[in-house]
Structure formats: C-alpha cells, structure tokens
Amino acid sequence: MxxxxxxxxxxxxxxxxxxxxxxxxxxxxxxxxxxxxxxxxHDGARLTxxxxxxxxxxxxxxxxxxxxxxxxxxxxxxxxxxxxTVNDLAMTGAAARCLSLGLIIEEGLPLKELQQIMADIAAxxxxxxxxIVTGDxxxxxxxxxxxxxxxxxxxxxxxxxxxxxxxxKISPGLDIILSGTVGDHQGTILALRHGIDAPxxxxxxxxxxGLMEEIIAKGSSGVRCLRDATRGGLAAVLNELASAAKxxxxxxxxxxxxxxxxxxxxxxxxxxxxxxANEGKCVVFTEPSVTxxxxxxxxxxxxxxxxxxxxRTTEKNPGLVAVSTELGALRLVEIPSxxxxxxxx
Amino acid sequence: MxxxxxxxxxxxxxxxxxxxxxxxxxxxxxxxxxxxxxxxxHDGARLTxxxxxxxxxxxxxxxxxxxxxxxxxxxxxxxxxxxxTVNDLAMTGAAARCLSLGLIIEEGLPLKELQQIMADIAAxxxxxxxxIVTGDxxxxxxxxxxxxxxxxxxxxxxxxxxxxxxxxKISPGLDIILSGTVGDHQGTILALRHGIDAPxxxxxxxxxxGLMEEIIAKGSSGVRCLRDATRGGLAAVLNELASAAKxxxxxxxxxxxxxxxxxxxxxxxxxxxxxxANEGKCVVFTEPSVTxxxxxxxxxxxxxxxxxxxxRTTEKNPGLVAVSTELGALRLVEIPSxxxxxxxx
Numbered sequence: 030m031x032x033x034x035x036x037x038x039x040x041x042x043x044x045x046x047x048x049x050x051x052x053x054x055x056x057x058x059x060x061x062x063x064x065x066x067x068x069x070x071h072d073g074a075r076l077t078x079x080x081x082x083x084x085x086x087x088x089x090x091x092x093x094x095x096x097x098x099x100x101x102x103x104x105x106x107x108x109x110x111x112x113x114t115v116n117d118l119a120m121t122g123a124a125a126r127c128l129s130l131g132l133i134i135e136e137g138l139p140l141k142e143l144q145q146i147m148a149d150i151a152a153x154x155x156x157x158x159x160x161i162v163t164g165d166x167x168x169x170x171x172x173x174x175x176x177x178x179x180x181x182x183x184x185x186x187x188x189x190x191x192x193x194x195x196x197x198k199i200s201p202g203l204d205i206i207l208s209g210t211v212g213d214h215q216g217t218i219l220a221l222r223h224g225i226d227a228p229x230x231x232x233x234x235x236x237x238x239g240l241m242e243e244i245i246a247k248g249s250s251g252v253r254c255l256r257d258a259t260r261g262g263l264a265a266v267l268n269e270l271a272s273a274a275k276x277x278x279x280x281x282x283x284x285x286x287x288x289x290x291x292x293x294x295x296x297x298x299x300x301x302x303x304x305x306a307n308e309g310k311c312v313v314f315t316e317p318s319v320t321x322x323x324x325x326x327x328x329x330x331x332x333x334x335x336x337x338x339x340x341r342t343t344e345k346n347p348g349l350v351a352v353s354t355e356l357g358a359l360r361l362v363e364i365p366s367x368x369x370x371x372x373x374x
Numbered sequence: 375m376x377x378x379x380x381x382x383x384x385x386x387x388x389x390x391x392x393x394x395x396x397x398x399x400x401x402x403x404x405x406x407x408x409x410x411x412x413x414x415x416h417d418g419a420r421l422t423x424x425x426x427x428x429x430x431x432x433x434x435x436x437x438x439x440x441x442x443x444x445x446x447x448x449x450x451x452x453x454x455x456x457x458x459t460v461n462d463l464a465m466t467g468a469a470a471r472c473l474s475l476g477l478i479i480e481e482g483l484p485l486k487e488l489q490q491i492m493a494d495i496a497a498x499x500x501x502x503x504x505x506i507v508t509g510d511x512x513x514x515x516x517x518x519x520x521x522x523x524x525x526x527x528x529x530x531x532x533x534x535x536x537x538x539x540x541x542x543k544i545s546p547g548l549d550i551i552l553s554g555t556v557g558d559h560q561g562t563i564l565a566l567r568h569g570i571d572a573p574x575x576x577x578x579x580x581x582x583x584g585l586m587e588e589i590i591a592k593g594s595s596g597v598r599c600l601r602d603a604t605r606g607g608l609a610a611v612l613n614e615l616a617s618a619a620k621x622x623x624x625x626x627x628x629x630x631x632x633x634x635x636x637x638x639x640x641x642x643x644x645x646x647x648x649x650x651a652n653e654g655k656c657v658v659f660t661e662p663s664v665t666x667x668x669x670x671x672x673x674x675x676x677x678x679x680x681x682x683x684x685x686r687t688t689e690k691n692p693g694l695v696a697v698s699t700e701l702g703a704l705r706l707v708e709i710p711s712x713x714x715x716x717x718x719x
Contacts, residue, residue: 039483044513057485058511061492066507074507078423078430079531080471085423085430091474091527092510126425129436131525138384140402147406162411162419165437168389175518180476182436182527186424
C-alpha cells in the first residue's frame with residue numbers, strides 16, 4: 030500500500046479514477062470506515078431489509094457529479110447525475126427505484142441554467158423509470174464551487190433471484206461482452222475543451238437498467254458480473270476486476286467497437302479509446318453457454334445495438350489485462366494514471 | 375409563488391435555509407421533479423419495499439455538508455455529515471441502518487486533514503450504530519471548492535409500527551417539547567468566525583436516533599411529529615410545520631432553554647437564539663396525554679437532559695408562530711430571511 034508522507038495533499042489525479050484514486054481510497058478512505066458490505070467492492074452495496082432477517086434485497090449506491098462543462102452534446106450534468114447512479118445500481122443487478130438529489134450550487138449560477146438542469150434531471154428520471162424522492166440544496170459562495178455539483182444516491186431492487194452478479198463471481202473461461210462503442214463521452218468532452226469542431230461526437234449518457242434487465246432475463250445465472258466503464262474507461266474497470274477476481278483478461282483489439290469520430294479525436298490527441306470514460310456502456314462477463322443468447326438480446330436493445338464479444342478471462346496472468354494487437358502480439362493494458370481527464374463526470 | 379426574472383441568479387441567501395431557500399425550492403427545484411413521495415414534505419422519504427407490495431418500511435434521506443470552518447469545538451464536517459443524516463432519518467421515525475458517503479475534495483487538501491475527517495466520520499458512525507456501505511470520491515481543482523464538501527444519504531427502518539409521525543399528523547391542542555438548549559452549534563461557529571474567545575461554547579453535533587427510540591417507546595402513537603431544528607433554527611422549522619399543518623403555534627419564551635454562553639454571544643451579535651441552527655436538537659409534537667411520559671424519558675437520555683415543554687399548537691392563527699415575551703405580550707416569530715449564516719452545516 031502507498032505510504033503517504035505528512036505533508037502530502039490531495040491531487041487532481043486522485044480524483045480521476047485511475048491508479049492514484051485507488052491509492053487514496055485504499056490508503057486513507059476505506060481503512061477508516063471498512064466493513065463487510067463496503068468490502069464487496071461493487072458499484073453498489075447489497076443490503077437485506079429488514080436487517081433482523083427480511084426478504085427485501087436492495088442495492089444502494091452514490092455518486093457525485095462535477096463535470097465541466099455542465100452542458101455538452103448528448104447531455105448535461107443533470108441527466109448524467111441520474112444515469113450514472115441508475116447504471117451503478119443496474120450493474121449490481123438491481124432495478125433502480127428511487128434517487129436522492131443533493132445540489133451544491135455556486136452563488137451566481139443563472140437560474141435559467143438551474144432550471145434547464147432540473148428539466149434534464151426530470152427527463153432522465155422519467156426515461157429510467159425512477160423517482161427523485163428526497164433532496165437537499167446548498168449554496169456556496171462565488172469562487173468556492175463551479176456552477177453546480179450534484180450528488181445522487183439510489184436504491185434499487187435486486188432482480189437476480191437466487192443468484193448474485195459481482196466481481197466475486199468472475200472465474201477463468203468467461204466471455205466478456207462490451208455493450209457498444211467506447212470513448213464517446215470522453216471524446217465529446219475533450220473536443221469541447223480543446224475547441225475542436227466535431228459535430229458527429231455526442232456523449233453516450235444513457236440509462237442501462239433496461240439493457241441489464243434483458244441481459245439477466247436471457248442469461249440468468251450464466252451472467253457473472255456487470256460493470257459500467259466510466260472514469261478510466263475499459264482499461265480501469267477491467268484491471269480492477271482482473272485484480273479483484275484474480276483472473277487474467279485477454280482482449281481482442283479488433284473487436285472493440287470505436288466510432289470513426291472517436292478514433293479521429295484519439296489520434297489527434299494521442300489518447301487510447303479503451304482508457305476513455307463512457308457514460309452508457311458496460312461489460313458483461315458470461316459463461317460461454319449463454320454468451321450468444323445474451324449478445325442477441327443486447328443487440329435488440331437501444332443501448333446495446335453495437336454489442337460485441339471483446340475478450341475472455343484466463344487462468345494465466347491473474348490480475349493482468351492484455352490486448353492483442355493487429356500484428357497478433359499482446360500488449361499490457363495498464364491502469365490509467367496521472368490526471369487523465371479531470372472532471373469528466 | 376415568487377416569480378423569478380430571466381436574469382436572476384442563485385444567491386447565498388437561497389442556501390441559508392430561510393425564506394429564500396423556500397422560494398428556490400418551490401419555484402425551481404420541486405416543480406421539475408414533483409411526485410407524491412417528495413410531496414410528503416418530510417425530512418426523509420417513506421418507502422415500501424418490495425415496491426410490488428412489500429413489508430419493509432424504509433426511510434431515505436440526503437444532505438450535503440459545506441460548513442466552514444471544517445473543524446470546530448464539538449465536532450467537524452465529518453461527524454456533522456453522519457449525525458445530520460442520521461437525525462433526518464430519526465425524525466421520520468426511522469432507525470438509521472446505513473449511509474452512503476460522497477466526498478468532493480478540493481485539490482490541495484492536506485491528507486492529514488482528510489484522515490482526521492475520515493476518523494470523525496467513523497467515530498460518529500459507530501456512535502450512531504450505522505455503517506457506511508457505499509461511497510464516491512471526486513477531486514475538483516484548487517479554487518473550485520473549499521477543502522471538502524460531503525454528501526451523505528441514509529436508509530433507515532421505520533420503527534413506528536401501525537402509525538406514522540410527520541407534519542400531516544400535527545393538529546391543534548398538541549404540546550411542543552424541545553430536546554435541549556438552542557443555538558449551541560451556530561453560536562460556536564459565529565464565535566469562531568468573529569474571533570470571539572468563548573471557551574465554554576461547543577457545537578451540539580450529536581445523533582438523535584437513540585433519543586427518538588425512547589420517545590417512540592414511551593409516547594407511541596401519541597407522538598405526532600418530530601423535527602430537528604437545523605438551518606434557520608426553531609423559527610424556521612416551526613414556521614414550516616405551522617404552515618404545512620395549518621395550525622397556529624404559541625411558544626413561551628421563558629421555557630426555551632438557552633445556555634449562558636449562547637445568550638452572551640447572541641446579545642453581542644444581535645442574534646436571536648430561536649433562529650439559530652442546531653445540530654442535535656429536535657422538537658416533538660405530543661398529545662397532552664403522553665407529554666409527561668415522553669418528557670421524563672427524554673430527560674433520562676444524554677441527548678435530552680434539558681428537554682422542556684416550550685409551547686403548544688392552536689386552532690387560532692393557522693400558519694403563524696408567536697412567542698410570549700416576558701411582559702406577557704405575543705410577538706410574531708418570522709421565517710428567518712436574508713443570508714442568515716451561510717455554510718453553517
């Protein structure tokens with residue numbers, strides 16, 4: 030574990046979802062509050078109610094959204110705040126039922142912008158069939174925030190009856206399905222920040238709960254784990270899962286869907302699409318016997334049209350992720366580190 | 375309803391918990407996301423799981439904490455973030471079971487401070503018998519935050535079997551019990567900010583779930599409503615409840631407990647203790663038949679030692695709150711407005 034020195038401070042890199050984020054979490058944050066539920070290492074906590082021995086299987090998760098700019102092609106901080114949390118629940122195998130909404134607004138935010146963000150929140154909530162049931166609003170002085178930061182927490186009902194999905198269910202010999210093109214969200218934000226005119230780019234901000242329900246319906250207990258590829262992209266989530274499950278992962282680079290527009294911006298900026306953040310894409314670990322059925326079901330769903338098998342888990346090289354290049358060689362996929370792209374969500 | 379103009383912006387006053395906060399919520403935020411659960415107007419949402427018709431009665435709530443300074447006599451932003459949310463659940467008649475933790479950290483925060491805040495969170499969670507089960511950490515650039523902002527959301531199990539507590543249960547003819555001295559939290563923060571040396575002042579930051587369980591055990595369905603007096607103090611919460619329940623409220627000023635230190639700082643700064651924020655005090659609306667039993671139980675609990683009956687609800691003057699002065703006259707208690715004290719929690 031990283032040893033921090035007495036004079037260390039929090040850096041931007043610690044919030045970017047890569048290696049330094051892991052070091053902060055493992056070194057400072059998790060040790061203080063550790064418990065068995067937190068240790069599940071899942072996108073959301075699985076809980077049973079009543080705690081005295083009940084039958085309601087719920088999932089609970091939270092995320093804060095600090096993206097800049099607040100509005101971008103394909104979405105805004107408002108719909109991101111709904112979709113991101115709905116998706117974390119979905120990845121736990123839970124259908125989102127309700128969200129909380131915590132707003133931290135900087136003094137001076139135009140009310141018209143706030144109104145637009147609230148409308149985006151409402152529209153996203155309706156699309157994902159979830160209600161905002163409780164909330165809180167704080168205002169901080171000008172210069173102590175950046176327009177608006179949003180936290181949502183969500184409660185969902187677990188729909189996997191008799192089985193669970195999660196990192197602990199990953200074993201060697203599974204297929205890995207990706208739900209669609211990678212890099213659309215980060216590509217869009219990067220183009221905006223660099224003033225690059227790329228009209229065909231749009232964030233993929235979208236709810237994945239409907240897609241998840243299809244996946245579970247068709248794959249049942251053959252579905253072992255779901256994970257959305259947000260901050261740090263495929264590279265970060267696959268490394269995290271390989272490490273947690275102690276399996277190796279081998280990807281086939283030619284099967285990973287990337288749009289021409291994202292390819293172009295990646296070439297321009299020297300970025301790697303598989304390390305770029307998405308806001309509506311997930312990986313699914315399946316037993317080979319259900320892979321075809323799950324894939325077909327995903328392709329029939331709006332959020333999974335471009336789904337593809339992109340790799341598999343192996344016994345060899347536990348904890349490592351490799352990708353086959355076009356020349357047939359294997360290249361190690363590292364956990365992204367450094368500042369990546371701060372405030373991408 | 376307040377009409378906002380096209381060029382209006384969010385002001386600090388809109389976040390201070392007084393009149394302007396209500397205008398922002400009613401004018402912009404609630405209309406966008408309205409639904410029947412949100413409309414309960416409670417400190418937390420009451421939910422039933424499974425949604426298909428289940429037996430788990432849960433409460434769900436959220437709060438963000440932006441207090442400055444981060445450390446103060448009697449507590450820190452860390453324990454406040456636990457106690458505040460535990461207390462909102464308690465006021466809904468729910469025993470807190472688990473919390474989410476969303477950290478928005480400003481680049482440059484010393485890791486030692488973060489470590490102390492995490493330790494305070496852990497200690498407060500242990501004292502309140504609640505687990506942090508899921509979390510998220512974001513880092514914003516220097517100058518776009520203020521050290522750390524914390525959001526917690528909480529799930530609790532409702533312990534009032536066969537009855538509910540809430541604003542809708544308030545009627546004329548009830549007693550109003552206050553759990554202890556008012557103004558300690560805000561008095562402490564004000565003294566710090568003004569550089570006033572007042573060693574006997576300390577925030578009352580504390581969990582109220584244990585006290586709530588005593589109150590419900592002794593008062594049962596004779597307990598009609600609980601509410602903690604946070605931002606805007608007694609003045610804000612009693613006005614809100616009088617207005618929601620369409621009853622009048624008359625307080626006896628001589629029975630409202632105020633510590634000598636808080637009295638002194640209020641005189642110095644021209645503040646009114648009943649409009650000052652608390653972080654571990656609540657009001658309880660009781661049927662007269664259970665008032666004595668509830669009061670005795672409260673006084674036997676650490677968090678209710680100084681509990682006192684401070685007033686009653688009336689049919690007269692619905693929506694208004696009045697306080698009897700020492701000369702016997704009645705003075706109207708208005709909803710605090712203006713900037714009050716920004717970032718008090």
